Amino acid sequence: MYYFDPHIHMVSRTTDDYEMLAKMGCVGMSEPAFWAGFDRGSVDSFRDYFRQLTDFERRRAAQYGLKHYTWLCINAKEAENVNLSRDVIAMIPEFLDQPTVLGIGEIGLNKNTRNEAIIFLEHVDLAVRYEQSILIHTPHLEDKFQGTMMILDMLCDDSRLDRNRVLVDHVEEHTVRHVLEEGFWAGVTLYPVSKCTPQRAADMIEMYGPERLLVNSAGDWGPSKPTAVPDFIIEMRRRGYPESLIRRVVYENPIEFFSQSRNFQAPDTVEETIRT
């Protein structure tokens, strides 16, 4: 089954992973800007990172027939540095017309501090002014519920936002309902220990349906599995769900959401060709 991974950090993966993903049915991915594992020191290091995302990763993915898209921001961990954050936000428009940029992300909260909230709002304002979609990181573990509710408060306070163009990621059992009820898209991340399993993701589909729900691997430099979406596909098949439902979650929903970004082109798959 063809699928699109809406959230995976390929800068931290070797080319072997591109090959493996292509063999497992992945036709494309979207990669939000994130924390490097250390705090970057200057706006120029972000400028180089954005070049890596918009140029190098696109070409690396293309070697395996994969379409690589990206999002830009300064992530929540580094948002504690307000001055640097504002320099990065001012620099982002230099890259918004690059052919694989989908929007602003992954912005969000980390430890739910005042500085993080301020920079989150400044990113949202940037996205609105430049008519960009938004991809949001919600905090991990004990910070997730509080941070998600704070994020929803800030989003719902901004009447300029088209909620259909906002993806709130890393939802879990105690946050998914709130995200969906407010009209946003919800991403379920299949990542060991700190996030969700394929089984619990399938449970959420059972409880809330496939509408506006995506699943992703968020593969990065920590313990993670870039093939987590195929694991979800297998779990859904084991439960006896129809291929149409599975395809809706892993392929059609990402295509629908990302098609709202002016730079996105839906992959040209055999399934699409047959359907037309």
Next chain:
Amino acid sequence: MERRLASKLGDEVRTMLPTPMAAQAVLDREYLEVRAKVLELAATFDRLERGGGVPIVDGRLKLVRQGLKVLLDETSDRAEQVQLIFSRPYDDDWQKGFGMAPPAAEKSEEE
């Protein structure tokens, strides 16, 4: 600040929900895995005991015990309840505490 506690998901969404596996099928499929997870927890508690026990000031074990109690409740949202037990509380007045009043609040104050 409006609270988002009541479910707003409409009936039309509920009719789209896939039919879950029958309980017997779930148990047949997952019994050994559940057994293994219970055994892991039991072994962890034994290790804590052999290590001299955890000081009462460490609240994490209290959270674990609360989470374990939820498992035996007759309810359909155990996973959500366990998540909330292990979560920091949310105060819907947080923006006031941060000195970040939402735009609507600022406008009504100006009026």
